[in-house]
Amino acid sequence: MKYGLVGAKGKMGKEIRELFSSHGDDLVLEVDVDHFVERGIPEVIVDFSSPNAVPTTVELCKRYSAHLVIGTTALTQEHFELLRELGQHVAVVQSFNFSEGIAIFQKLLRNFSRLFTDWDCWIVETHHNQKKDAPSGTALMLKREVGREVPISSLRIGGIFGEHVVYFANANEVFEIKHSALSRKVFASGARKAALFCLKAKKGFYNFLDVLEGGIEHG
Ligand SMILES: NC(=O)C1=CN([C@@H]2O[C@H](COP(=O)(O)OP(=O)(O)OC[C@H]3O[C@@H](n4cnc5c(N)ncnc54)[C@H](OP(=O)(O)O)[C@@H]3O)[C@@H](O)[C@H]2O)C=CC1
């Protein structure tokens, strides 16, 4: 696969380059703040950078007719409008978390949060001390699955790759569900699954659950 990488010099960019290279994928476009190297035409562009990169990333996808896998968090409604419009031209996979465990976590909450309607709920997310945004995009995804207003607490300590705990509690009991990422490789692996999905999918706007379930947009 010939791919482009926005945020190539970042922590996720490094993991993505290592994993994709191990599968023989060809990095033909590298984009960072002061870095633009083009060596060919990408089939898919992978973006793990910053929200302010989205307009340029979308323009690059249109220029190369490349699909997009975007993991960047702290996106605004305007960014989502740009991404959904791009999905009218190519396949776009957007997720704030490309681990399979969080995808399962989402489904668990979607199906079982209703059992905890009368319980208190609180989300705690913990990440490395270099993370620029809070709360995490993953915590926002989990909150949406709980389906009600839920407080989120954010800890920024050490080199933690990503921990998310959803607590449900009443006067007599506490129920908690926790997911921990043990390396950034899990996210790079999910991003590559999403890139391969794009090569077979119709144009459209997808999430990581669509990738894992093989959902095809009828675009
Ligand atoms: N969806 C998922 O599964 C995951 C999502 N993420 C998200 O991915 C993003 C990146 O995370 P991480 O790699 O840890 O962060 P880093 O800060 O390590 O890397 C971000 C990279 O993007 C570059 N960058 C910033 N702005 C632009 C721009 N306008 N155009 C091109 N490149 C730009 C940065 O360059 P410079 O250093 O010069 O600013 C840096 O090289 C975050 O939003 C994070 O939340 C992270 C892990 C998993």
Ligand SMILES: O=C(O)C1=N[C@H](C(=O)O)C[C@H](O)C1
């Ligand atoms: O910045 C990170 O590292 C991560 N960010 C994502 C988020 O904001 O949810 C995903 C993961 O937790 C790692």
